[in-house]
Amino acid sequence: MSSPSTPPPAGAARPSRGRPPRLDQARTVEAALVLLDESGLDALTMRRLADAVGVQAGALYRHFATKQDLLTAMAERILAGCATPPPDADWSGRLTALARGMRTALLAHRDGARVYAGTHSTGPNTLGFAETLIGVLREAGFGHEDAARTALTVVHFTVGHTLEEQAALQPGDQGPADPEQLREAVTAARFPHLSAALPVLTSTDFTAHFEFGLGLLLQGLRALHRPGPAA
Structure with missing residues (x-):
């Protein structure tokens, strides 16, 4: 006669006759974002995600046929709440708020x-x-x-800028460029313009860089702007 099994801890999921736990797509995406924050994109694998949600790796493919499908779902989740610019601002203020909101969401x-x-x-x-x-x-x-085309430009600028920003600020990095190495390589005699711009080029004030680029984009749009009814 077999001995009674030990009951599971309080709050633990109870197995259903050997069947894998039901996979919830939204919770799986949230778990993927947690793993992303802990270890970064390169360490995020379908196997690690499956372990995190307590299923076999093959079960993930019911919701995500490829890892790219998973990344698309994660990107969709990252943008939650970004489409709410201040209603009382003019068009340039609302566009600025959208771009800033997207950058903030990506940096989160x-x-x-x-x-x-x-x-x-x-x-x-x-x-x-x-x-x-x-x-x-x-x-x-x-x-x-x-x-x-403006929408594409805003998104591409924001994503591209944030890509560089996050790459530069990975743990252990010193920023977009090592100032000491650049000071050795960029001499005033040979590279006078780079030498003069070195403090800005090596700055890690990425908000200032972003705002400057966004300001240039807005200046171009104002020059293009011709008020009138929506086409």
Whole structure:
């Protein structure tokens, strides 16, 4: 006669006759983001994620056919809450708020920009952000083609900037460039312009860099802007 089994700890999931636990897609994405923050994108594997949620690796493929599908779902989750610019601001203020909000969302997770880059989610967060961004521009009088290209420019600038920012600030890194190495390589006699710009080029004030680039983008848009009804 077999001895009675030891009951599981309080709060633990009870196995259902050997069947794997039911996999919840939203909780799996949240678990993936936790692993991302702990170890970075390179260490995020489907096997590690499966272990974290307590299933066999093959079970993940019911929701995510490839790792790229997982990254797309993570990118969609990262953009949650980004499509809410201040309603009382003008078009440039609302566009600025959207770009800043996207950068903040990407920076909230380690390698967030790497996760987002190259994904093409059709989820409500991603499409809502794009809809709001293009809507701000069209309501300001930009034609649909200019609005679409501007939206791409804003997203590409924000993602690209944040990619460089996060790469430079990985644990153990000293920033975008080692000042001592550059001082040895960039002599005033040979590279006078680089020498003069060295303090800015080696600065880790990425917010200042971002705001300057965003300001240039807005200046160009104001020159292009022709108020009128949305096209």
